[in-house]
Amino acid sequence: MSERLQPGDTAPDFTLTDADGDEVSLADHRGRKVIVYFYPAALTPGCTKQACDFTDNLRLLADAGYDVIGVSPDRPEKLARFREKEGLKVTLVGDPEKKVLEAYGAYGEKKLYGKTVTGVIRSTVVVDEEGRVERALYNVKATGHVAKIIKDLGL
Secondary structure (H helix, E strand, O other): OOOOOOOOEEOOOOOOOOOOOOEEEEHHHHHOOEEEEEEOOOOHHHHHHHHHHHHHHHHHHHHEEEEEEEEOOOOHHHHHHHHHHHOOOOEEEEEEOOOOHHHHHOOOEEEEEOEEEEOOOOEEEEEEOOEEEEEEEEOOOOOOOHHHHHHHOOO
């Protein structure tokens, strides 16, 4: 199991493929704050709610200087279906090898319906303009999480 990130840590850089098959790198966002959120699977109820909440608040976040990137182990084709079906505006990238999920501490053991399983730990990491971790939140809930982030960031 990978280490969880702490405020002040350097956010692990990554380059992953988005829903359009294009490469997206964290480094491309230097100079802006980035909310990187990790979710288990596209086209599932909780992940859909969370992605729709981010989409609904994207203008508010962008106006405050934040970009949003959603990371899951899904392949680009599935991400494209997810985006089209739900009308999502957030950048969705896939990490099928789970290397970025592991680097961010968002993959490992978790409780699911009372059982210990290995999988994606729903997490959100806020990265500052210089690429440092500002906040790292683990085991977050899909519902209400975006509103909490907005409140915590004072937006």
